[in-house]
Amino acid sequence: MYEITEKVELAHTVYLFKIKAPLIARKRKAGQFVVLRLNEHGERIPLTIVDSDNAAGTITIIVQEVGKTTAMLGDMGAGDNILDVVGPLGRPTHIENFGVAVCVGGGIGTAPVLPIARALKEAGNKVVSIIGARNKGLLILEKEMREASDTLYVTTDDGSYGHHGFVTQVLQNLIDEGMKIGFVVGIGPIPMMRAVSNTTKPYDILTMVSLNPIMVDGTGMCGACRVTVGGKNQFVCVDGPEFNGHEVNYEELILRNRSYMKEEKMAMEELTYHEGAKCYDK
Amino acid sequence: MDPKETKERMKIPKQVMPEQDPGERVKNFFEVPYGYTAEQAMEEAKRCIQCKKPLCVGGCPVNIDIPWFIRLISEGKFVEAAHKIKESNGLPAVCGRVCPQEDQCEKVCIIGKKGEPVSIGRLERFAADYEREHGEVRIPELPKWSGKKVSVVGAGPAGLTVAGDLVKKGHKVTVFEALHTAGGVLMYGIPEFRLPKKIVQSEVEYLKRMGVDIVLNSVVGKLETIDEFLSNGYSAVFVGSGAGLPYFMNIPGENLAGVYAANEYLTRVNLMKAYQFPEADTPVIRGRKVVVIGGGNTAMDSARTALRLCPEEVSIVYRRSREELPARVEEIHHGEEEGLKFRLLTNPKKFIGDKDGRLKAIECVRMELGEPDESGRRRPVEVKGSEFCIDADVAIVAIGNGANPLIPQTTPDIKVNKWGNITVNPDTGRTSKRGVFSGGDIVRGGATVILAMGDGKKAADSIDEYLKTGVW
Numbered sequence: 001m002y003e004i005t006e007k008v009e010l011a012h013t014v015y016l017f018k019i020k021a022p023l024i025a026r027k028r029k030a031g032q033f034v035v036l037r038l039n040e041h042g043e044r045i046p047l048t049i050v051d052s053d054n055a056a057g058t059i060t061i062i063v064q065e066v067g068k069t070t071a072m073l074g075d076m077g078a079g080d081n082i083l084d085v086v087g088p089l090g091r092p093t094h095i096e097n098f099g100v101a102v103c104v105g106g107g108i109g110t111a112p113v114l115p116i117a118r119a120l121k122e123a124g125n126k127v128v129s130i131i132g133a134r135n136k137g138l139l140i141l142e143k144e145m146r147e148a149s150d151t152l153y154v155t156t157d158d159g160s161y162g163h164h165g166f167v168t169q170v171l172q173n174l175i176d177e178g179m180k181i182g183f184v185v186g187i188g189p190i191p192m193m194r195a196v197s198n199t200t201k202p203y204d205i206l207t208m209v210s211l212n213p214i215m216v217d218g219t220g221m222c223g224a225c226r227v228t229v230g231g232k233n234q235f236v237c238v239d240g241p242e243f244n245g246h247e248v249n250y251e252e253l254i255l256r257n258r259s260y261m262k263e264e265k266m267a268m269e270e271l272t273y274h275e276g277a278k279c280y281d282k
Numbered sequence: 283m284d285p286k287e288t289k290e291r292m293k294i295p296k297q298v299m300p301e302q303d304p305g306e307r308v309k310n311f312f313e314v315p316y317g318y319t320a321e322q323a324m325e326e327a328k329r330c331i332q333c334k335k336p337l338c339v340g341g342c343p344v345n346i347d348i349p350w351f352i353r354l355i356s357e358g359k360f361v362e363a364a365h366k367i368k369e370s371n372g373l374p375a376v377c378g379r380v381c382p383q384e385d386q387c388e389k390v391c392i393i394g395k396k397g398e399p400v401s402i403g404r405l406e407r408f409a410a411d412y413e414r415e416h417g418e419v420r421i422p423e424l425p426k427w428s429g430k431k432v433s434v435v436g437a438g439p440a441g442l443t444v445a446g447d448l449v450k451k452g453h454k455v456t457v458f459e460a461l462h463t464a465g466g467v468l469m470y471g472i473p474e475f476r477l478p479k480k481i482v483q484s485e486v487e488y489l490k491r492m493g494v495d496i497v498l499n500s501v502v503g504k505l506e507t508i509d510e511f512l513s514n515g516y517s518a519v520f521v522g523s524g525a526g527l528p529y530f531m532n533i534p535g536e537n538l539a540g541v542y543a544a545n546e547y548l549t550r551v552n553l554m555k556a557y558q559f560p561e562a563d564t565p566v567i568r569g570r571k572v573v574v575i576g577g578g579n580t581a582m583d584s585a586r587t588a589l590r591l592c593p594e595e596v597s598i599v600y601r602r603s604r605e606e607l608p609a610r611v612e613e614i615h616h617g618e619e620e621g622l623k624f625r626l627l628t629n630p631k632k633f634i635g636d637k638d639g640r641l642k643a644i645e646c647v648r649m650e651l652g653e654p655d656e657s658g659r660r661r662p663v664e665v666k667g668s669e670f671c672i673d674a675d676v677a678i679v680a681i682g683n684g685a686n687p688l689i690p691q692t693t694p695d696i697k698v699n700k701w702g703n704i705t706v707n708p709d710t711g712r713t714s715k716r717g718v719f720s721g722g723d724i725v726r727g728g729a730t731v732i733l734a735m736g737d738g739k740k741a742a743d744s745i746d747e748y749l750k751t752g753v754w
Contacts, residue, residue, distance in 0.1 A: 027504070027506075044564075069563060086462070088504055217460070219501055219686075220526055221526065238688065256639070258639070263565035267563060
């Protein structure tokens with residue numbers, strides 16, 4: 001059992017959890033993830049480790065309610081226990097001094113970007129970050145990202161805060177202004193990562209994206225998380241989660257991630273039915 | 283045994299093991315065979331003529347004293363029989379169910395030369411079940427602690443065998459398991475209807491009661507490394523990390539929704555209980571027309587699992603002919619009874635999807651058998667221009683696994699072959715790294731439960747010797 005020691009609501013249906021897992025806290029590096037299972041009937045879901053506190057023996061994860069498991073997790077709080085947490089999984093982000101590194105986070109994707117921004121900063125990079133959300137209320141980790149970056153740009157799709165538009169527009173502006181960018185990391189919804197990769201591709205800027213496919217075991221056994229990268233099958237749990245964004249077959253990933261739409265909807269309906277009063281406006 | 287009695291015994295017909303009716307069992311996940319009754323077991327045990335030089339013992343990868351335990355069964359001493367088996371085999375209820383006895387002990391049984399061999403596997407299963415169901419599981423007396431600790435990577439058949447043998451030799455053992463349940467392939471791979479999970483768990487419980495410590499959710503290499511184990515008080519490490527990522531055919535459309543690797547399909551249904559969805563949270567696509575690609579035991583397990591998820595049709599696509607099917611005859615027979623179809627001498631060329639990226643058909647080509655290849659089997663060759671399509675909304679690719687990369691990735695001084703399998707001395711399980719032993723599928727590629735257990739047994743002996751002598 002893994003105890004939740006702290007819970008913070010970052011935005012509507014977006015929560016930060018600190019979970020007691022001292023060994024993982026000690027070992028994890030930027031870019032790695034955990035797989036967790038809430039209870040005996042639970043499914044195994046992967047979540048990026050955002051931060052860790054060695055002294056307290058905790059890891060930090062950030063979760064948006066998008067399906068049954070994340071909704072149930074959203075209902076849990078400090079003092080509750082998660083049945084299984086396994087990690088740190090995946091390869092850590094390759095960190096070096098690229099000169100100028102641009103960190104792009106879209107929506108909940110800002111959560112996995114944060115530890116990478118920090119690690120890049122620590123390695124001596126000039127860190128320029130761009131974070132975006134649909135609207136101001138959904139924006140997360142602005143303060144933390146500002147601290148981790150030399151410069152931070154904020155965008156909202158509806159213009160309710162910061163730059164009105166998409167993160168890629170800011171990225172394009174930086175390129176157009178002649179910024180010598182050595183490295184871009186973009187994490188967020190798949191269409192956003194595809195857009196970031198398309199933006200940097202003409203300029204041949206090394207661009208990494210962190211993929212979040214459906215996983216089951218997460219330890220290199222089942223093969224569920226395969227994606228096509230550079231025309232070859234790669235397994236996100238052991239070969240990733242980060243890949244060269246210019247080589248990822250995003251269309252395939254989008255379709256694969258929809259494999260269980262019907263079942264996910266059914267599971268959510270069951271949950272809302274049983275919970276009665278609580279309403280999920282998705 | 284006098285010749286007259288031998289003759290009498292050889293007249294006893296092989297006892298048939300009762301099983302669930304095919305029409306009924308295909309609607310549930312309960313175990314197919316019910317097992318022998320005590321009377322049947324005693325009768326079957328009498329068919330053993332108690333050879334002075336029994337070949338069966340040599341046919342068993344863990345060298346169970348087969349005639350001895352069978353004699354105990356014939357005398358009605360069922361619990362004693364189980365104890366006898368457990369001297370050499372820590373997981374008899376498992377092996378009695380999933381060992382390919384027809385290729386091992388029963389293959390060399392002398393009775394089998396003239397008729398049907400003694401049903402050694404069924405008798406093993408009977409003794410183990412009897413002991414468990416009658417609450418008479420005995421914990422053997424353990425020697426004093428040797429002062430040595432051993433860590434085992436992976437709680438599958440190999441790792442559990444090593445752990446059981448080493449505690450019996452007086453060493454302390456901690457098993458680190460990556461998944462949330464101990465048992466490895468016995469839990470995620472082999473279906474409930476062939477090996478009930480409660481049986482696996484009771485065998486794991488038995489090891490725990492003997493003092494084996496099992497740590498779940500622990501991915502060795504990522505969390506702690508083998509080098510850390512060796513410098514933090516463990517004198518030896520056994521790596522039994524098992525099968526790795528599945529092979530695919532690298533044909534178009536293989537990543538469409540609805541195309542599974544057998545590992546994933548079986549893990550979803552067995553370990554995650556997707557057949558109970560939505561009571562269990564993990565879903566699986568219940569195909570209308572399911573096609574399983576491959577002809578081994580994993581293919582049969584996948585196909586028979588699919589049959590239980592209410593499809594219209596489940597078929598096996600295999601590129602050679604029936605004679606070459608590597609699966610156990612019993613599995614093929616059970617599958618056919620349950621309605622499994624075989625599309626032999628057929629090979630997939632392409633998976634075809636609909637506009638949403640979901641599988642709708644498979645383009646196949648007919649094959650014919652040519653000259654024998656290096657495996658001695660006749661090589662299948664395409665019949666030009668014989669392409670045709672079959673409808674399918676779920677395809678399960680069961681053509682084998684590579685090696686799990688996590689240990690070699692994080693312990694580079696353990697030597698691996700070109701496929702990533704750990705290289706060992708086959709007699710001792712010793713790897714290229716001092717103090718590190720290995721066995722099971724991470725060494726062999728895809729093999730059987732009992733071969734992994736045999737590896738574990740040899741490695742345990744060699745570990746014990748290493749701990750006592752310090753000689754590598």
